[in-house]
Amino acid sequence: MSRAELHAQVADHLRDRLQRSAIRELTRDEAARLHKDGQQRFIESLVLSSKFRKWAADDAARERITGAIAAAVTDGRPVRFLHTMGGYKLWRMPTAPEVDWAELFNIAYHLKYLSGIAAAYPPGVTMTYYLYTLLPQRHDNLPAVDVQAYVDSFTALLDGFRRHLPGNVTLAVVKDTDLYERDEYYALLDDLIARVQPKFSSLPESWRNDLLVQSRRNIQWNGAQDWTTLDEHDREARIVLGAITDIAGIAMKKQDEFIGHKDHILLFVKAGRGNGFLGIGSTKSSVAKHWTGTGLLEYRGGELHDTILSPTQWDKVEGMPRQVCEVDVLGLRNLQHVMVVTEPLEFSRS
Numbered sequence: 001m002s003r004a005e006l007h008a009q010v011a012d013h014l015r016d017r018l019q020r021s022a023i024r025e026l027t028r029d030e031a032a033r034l035h036k037d038g039q040q041r042f043i044e045s046l047v048l049s050s051k052f053r054k055w056a057a058d059d060a061a062r063e064r065i066t067g068a069i070a071a072a073v074t075d076g077r078p079v080r081f082l083h084t085m086g087g088y089k090l091w092r093m094p095t096a097p098e099v100d101w102a103e104l105f106n107i108a109y110h111l112k113y114l115s116g117i118a119a120a121y122p123p124g125v126t127m128t129y130y131l132y133t134l135l136p137q138r139h140d141n142l143p144a145v146d147v148q149a150y151v152d153s154f155t156a157l158l159d160g161f162r163r164h165l166p167g168n169v170t171l172a173v174v175k176d177t178d179l180y181e182r183d184e185y186y187a188l189l190d191d192l193i194a195r196v197q198p199k200f201s202s203l204p205e206s207w208r209n210d211l212l213v214q215s216r217r218n219i220q221w222n223g224a225q226d227w228t229t230l231d232e233h234d235r236e237a238r239i240v241l242g243a244i245t246d247i248a249g250i251a252m253k254k255q256d257e258f259i260g261h262k263d264h265i266l267l268f269v270k271a272g273r274g275n276g277f278l279g280i281g282s283t284k285s286s287v288a289k290h291w292t293g294t295g296l297l298e299y300r301g302g303e304l305h306d307t308i309l310s311p312t313q314w315d316k317v318e319g320m321p322r323q324v325c326e327v328d329v330l331g332l333r334n335l336q337h338v339m340v341v342t343e344p345l346e347f348s349r350s
Helices: 003-020 028-047 059-075 101-120 134-139 144-162 182-202 205-218 232-249 253-259 311-317
Strands: 079-086 125-132 169-175 264-268 294-300 303-309 322-326 337-341
Touching: 003 101, 003 294, 003 303, 003 322, 003 337, 028 059, 028 101, 059 079, 059 264, 079 101, 101 125, 101 144, 101 169, 101 294, 101 303, 125 134, 125 144, 134 144, 134 182, 134 205, 134 232, 144 169, 182 232, 205 232, 303 311
Parallel strands: 079 125, 079 264, 125 169, 294 337
Antiparallel strands: 294 303, 322 337
């Protein structure tokens, strides 16, 4: 394929993702199943479809899904989905602090996931993204201005999708700052940190180690405050405090009540979140978080595949054959060109 042909294919692919991800018609088989099973059972089958789900749904997730769909169908209102996410771009990624192709690919993937429900159920669906914006400023030392840049660019990206959505599909954003005043949030967080801290060493070792690894990777040492001069002992203490803060930050009462509302079908990238979350990955071939990763296209088998890479995976791409295609999507800084890798990325599907 010539460079010009690849660029044309890339442009068509990205245009389709932005404009048509939420739009489809039911297949003949789906229409027959809808007629036979009714709206509630049919919607449940789409939500739990192995075409999108990357992990088995636990009992809590199945119970939540069944109850939320039953309530929506009974009341004749949209089925409500909620996805929790960091309200920032990991500072170590080259596209920080704004969104990049990872966010566009992830939103398109979610819309594709919901498109069958919208086609079968006139009241449609609502997809809400819950953004943690205050927590990363504390445990990752992120500057407030960088977090706001991410929120603004994410909102602009959603606006771009909204222009092409069917009338019964809604995208929404709710932030921690919509539930709490800044000072109120941090006062409550400090109280929770004090409660968690004495118990941290007794947590299961695997969970504790995962939290410490994440804290070590995410802290921006030269961020809102200059922590670059800390000695090794103080750095390790900051890493432990970051892990503790992460636990405390997901136990905020008003936040927990909002996220865990019985009408919400809870989605996340991976399984193991507890409280009935369904792990659906971040694209068809990726399980990396979009806010801590970056997006590119993988040219494989004559087709383009949306791929989100973690920081470790991104490092492995260095030196691989690729092309950079100039594009113009929504005027956002990181959506002016896209990298196309022309060798298979096996880890993107693991």
